[in-house]
Amino acid sequence: MSYENPTIFVSMATGTQGGALARQLRGLGWNIRATARDLHRPEAKTLQDIGVHLTPGDWDDEDALPFIGYTANLLDFEAAHRRAQRAVRLARDAGVTQAICTTALGAAMLEEGKAPPIPPTPLFAQHFASKRRVEKAVEEGGFDSWTVLRPGFFMANFLDPKVRFRYADVPEKGQWANVMTPDMTLGLVDHEYIAKFATAAFQDPARFNGIRAGLMTEELPVHEMLDQLAEAIGDGRALKAHFMTDEEIDKPIAEGSWAVFSRERCVRYMDVLANTKELEVLVPGLTTFK
Structure with a gap:
């Protein structure tokens, strides 16, 4: 990759994170390539309009997939790893010198000394292990x-x-059922900041080499977050937090339901996996929820 006129492949560029990154990098005048299943979708057309080069294909199509990408698959936790290995091989063969991977804050729970007081359920643990692979x-x-x-x-x-x-339930009933408690804060992140961080890493590979960065741009109690959201909607409605009872949390877990993903007590402790003060020094400009 020439750093005078870089070419970056952005995986999942029609999504929230990928789209933000593609826009920011194009703003620098860099060459951006990506894949999309349907080039006629509005998200794909928007990228093409700003000069992103799109190739039709998906993450199981080696001809369309030159570099890095993965998608979560709850039916097959090994799928993401297989796709990542394939993407890494293709990227290496194509001469790619720098890779940035985005996963999930919970992957840090698998590192020594970072296990939460309440461990993830087996299903969530598999999910995080897949991200770590x-x-x-x-x-x-x-x-x-x-x-x-x-x-x-x-x-x-x-x-x-x-x-x-x-x-x-937030737009339909004006409430959000969540696993947090009233005295705890939720670690929030703005996707534009994720893209900003990635852009900074692309601009300075040596400085960001080897970094595993937990990304949060603000920590808020759930009720305060919902108050700000209601104010932004501006139609006079109130949004309320429903803090789930132990029974509401435990029933889907006992049944082995995928609803367990919204009932993971371990997420109460994820705020310790990121340091906003360190992030502000490394890549200034943390975005507030408001």
Whole structure:
């Protein structure tokens, strides 16, 4: 990669994180390449309009996939690792020198000394282990520089249309059922800051080489976050926090339901996995939820 006129491949560029990164890098005049299953989707057209070069394909198509990418698969926790290994191999063969991988803040729980007081359920533990295997594929991929980004809870989860898929009770019933407690804070992250961090790493590979960064841009109690969200909506409605009871949390866990993902007590302790003061020094400009 020429650092005078860099070419960056952005995986999942039509998504929240990837789209933000593609826009920021194009703002620098860099060459951006990506894949998309459907080049006629509005998100793909938006990228093409700003000069992103898109190739039709997905993460199981070696001809379309030149570099790094993975997608979570709850039916097959090894799928992400297989795709990451394939992507790393293709990237190395293509002469890529720098890789940045984004996973999840919870992957840090698998590191020595960072286990939470309440461990993740077996399903969540598999999910985090899958993320960590993706990270290792990148770290051991033979690149001159690698950086791992571990975002916390996305602020954008409360934007349309995502909120209606994941947290429909917020717009429909004016409440959010969550596993936090009233006295605890939730570690939030802005996807534009994730892209800003990645852009900084691309601009200075040596400085960011070997960093595993937990990314949070603000910590807020849930009720305060919902108050700010209600104020931003501005239609006079109030949004309330429903702090789930032990029974509401434990029933899906006992049943082996995927609803366990929204009932993980371990997320109460994720704020210790990121340091906002250190992030502000490394890449200034943390975004508040408001």
